[in-house]
Amino acid sequence: MATLRTGNNVRHRSNSKDRPVKASPPSEPEPQTHGAVEAELEADDLIQWKRHIEVKAELLEQIQGPLQDLLDKTIAESVQSYSRCIRGAADGDLVAKSTATSELFEINHIRTIYHMFIAALLLFIISTLAVDYIDQGRLVxxxxxxxxxFxxxxxxxxxxxxxxSYTLAGPYHMLGIWGGCYHSSRFKGVLTAVAGLALATAQTYVLGVFPIYMVVHHQLPPASRFIIILEQIRFVMKSYSFVRENVPVIMNNKPKQGEAPRLPAFSSYLYFLFCPTLIYRESYPRNPYIRWNYVGVTFLQILGCLFYAYFILVRLCIPVFMNESNQPFSTRTLVLALFHATLPGMLILLLAFFAFLHCWLNAFAEMLCFADRMFYKDWWNSTSFANYYRTWNVVVHDWLYYYGYRDFLWLSRRRFRSAAMLSVFIVSAAVHEYVFTMCFGFFYPVMFCLFAVIGVVxxxxxxxxxxxxxxxxxxxTCLFIGQGIQVCLYCQEWYAQIHCPRPGRSFWELVTPRSWSCSYQR
Structure with a gap:
């Protein structure tokens, strides 16, 4: 007998030799449990993952060399760029945030196109000198x-x-008077309505009627008219943005007892009137240095674009349309003139873009240390007119988007997106037509039809x-045709207004183009 002691107790059990053991039949293998199945699956996943790691390691070994070369090249270029910035800062010539065209001009192939335009300008000058010498015998x-x-x-x-002076003093002081009395007034709605009516009346007379009176009464020439009308629109948009951005801030921030209401700083508003943006902010990103050599070069480029446009008009437009003005209006004459005006029209569009959106805005941004130079995007790569309208003039687009499109959606509780977009197009078309009507001195709704009809479609x-x-x-292709239509129709109407003055001043005579019926005979 074998004994098993547990503590102080002794238990006896029989040895297997003492009594026979009954033989049992061989049992079938028990089925695998759920844990065993999971263990096998995990082992398979581990094997597959190991194979995946091995393949990945082989792939990394193959591409390690090219990736290392690319990384070394990137780091070297970054170090060189950083060194240039440090040297520029030490010399007082910190590189500002560039526009798309400035970045493109760093590429030699793109800069060659710029040189080709300069060569074409020289060719215009040489051809003009040659023609004057042949016709008049002088080189002047x-x-x-x-x-x-001008x-x-x-x-x-x-x-x-x-x-x-009015834009600087009028809206600012009106906002200050209203903001100082708003929270202490018992009749906030009446006060707001009176202040808004007073400001709207002043805006209408000073920034509405006065520029039109100056243009019409003094019979200013076209370029001088453009200066006044464009500045009129700029002042209206700037002052509206200033009031629109500050009114909600004043209404939503009630000052504590004994504190004066927080009003915008006069220096911020003065800076806003000159900086190249139409959206008011208390502060903007600033550059620490002014590159005066860059400013000088930009103004020289503006002057070059001005002379370029002058030679295009003198050599490509005026001789053709002056001679065509003595022919009756017909479809054949219109089609020939249209395709003749396509190239000069596109050149004028590119010159206007480069002179204003690139040179003029960048020059003022540099002089004011204004760092945000996103005045336009790569509109030339657009594959849709929707993208072209957004990227051609970002400055105006932002104003129309924030104060036209978004405010319309806010008023309509975001229910009429198409109507909001259509309203923006109508406003833009009306303003463009207003500019051309006032500057040329006649009504010919070419620009309005191109914007409000064809542009919307x-x-x-x-x-x-x-x-x-x-x-x-x-x-x-559509841009070429559109510019040809504008140059063709406006030039024809210009000479028709000269050669065939209006017999009366009735409404229909003022709105009916003279080029449709004028046939001038020398």
């Missing part, structure tokens, strides 16, 4: 048309000073879903 460049277009500049200057049909490069070709 005359700019009588240019001086006439005539009466003293009148333009004092008119601008009057509009600027293209915006909804040639939308952002168009990604193929073919649509970029289509967009450029």
């Amino acid at each position: 460049l005359e700019f009588d048309l240019l001086f006439w277009a 005539g009466k500049l003293p009148t333009v200057l004092w008119a601008w000073l009057f509009m600027f 293209f915006n909804f049909t040639l939308n952002d879903k168009r990604k193929s490069p073919v649509w970029n070709i289509i967009m450029w």
Whole structure:
């Protein structure tokens, strides 16, 4: 007997030898449990993961060399760029945030296109000298048309000073008076309505009626008219943004007992009136240095674009449309003139873009240390007109988007998106037509039809879903045709107004184009 002791107790059990053991039949193997199955699955996953790691390691070994070379090159370029910035900062020439065109000009191939435009300008000058020498026997460049277009500049200057003085003092002091009394007044709605009516009346007379009176009464030439009308629109948009951004802030921030209401700083508003943006902010990103050599080069480029446009008009537009003005209006004459005006029209569009959106805005941004230079995007790569409208002029687009499109959606509780977009197009078309009507001195709604009709159709049909490069070709083709239509029709109407004055001043005579019925005979 074998004994098993547990503590103080002793238990006896029989040995297997003492009694026979009954043989049992062989049992079937028990089925695998759930844990065993999971263990096998985990082992399979581990094997597959190990194989995946081995393949990945082999792939990394193969591409390690090219990746290392690329990384070394990137780091070297970054170090060089950082070194240039440090040297520029030490020399007082910190590189500012660049626009798309500035970055493109760093590429030699793109800069060659810029050189080709300069060569074309030199060719215009040489051809003009050659023609004048052959016809008149002298080598003198005359700019009588240019001086006439910018005539009466003293009148333009004092008119601008009057509009600027009002825009600087009027909206700011009106907002200050209203903001100082708003929270302490018992009749906030009446006070707001009276202040808004007073400001709207002042805006209407000073920034509405006064510029029109100056343009019409003094019979300013076209370029001088452009200065006053464009500045009128700029002051209206700036002052509206200033009031629109500050009124909600004043209404929603009630001052504590004994504290004065927080009003915008006068220096911020003064800076806003000159900086190249139409959205008011208390502060903007600033650069620490001014590159005066860059400012000088930019103004020289503006002057070059001005002379470039002058030679395009003198050599490509005026001789053709002056001779066509003695022919009756017909479809054949219109089609020939349209295709003749396509190239000069596109050149003028590119010159206007480069001179204003690139050079002019960058020059003022540099002088004011304004760091945000996103005045336009790569509109030339657009495959849809929807993208073209957003990227062509970002400064104006932002204003229309925030104060036109978004405010319309807010008022309609985001229910009429198409109507909001259509309203923006209508406003933009009306303003463009107003500018051309006032500057040319006649009503010919070419710009309005192109924006409000064709532009709207293209915006909804040639939308952002168009990604193929073919649509970029289509967009450029439409731009060429559109610019040809504008130059052709406006030039024809200009000479028709000269050769066939209106017999009366009735409404229908004022709105009916004279080029439709004028046939001038020398």
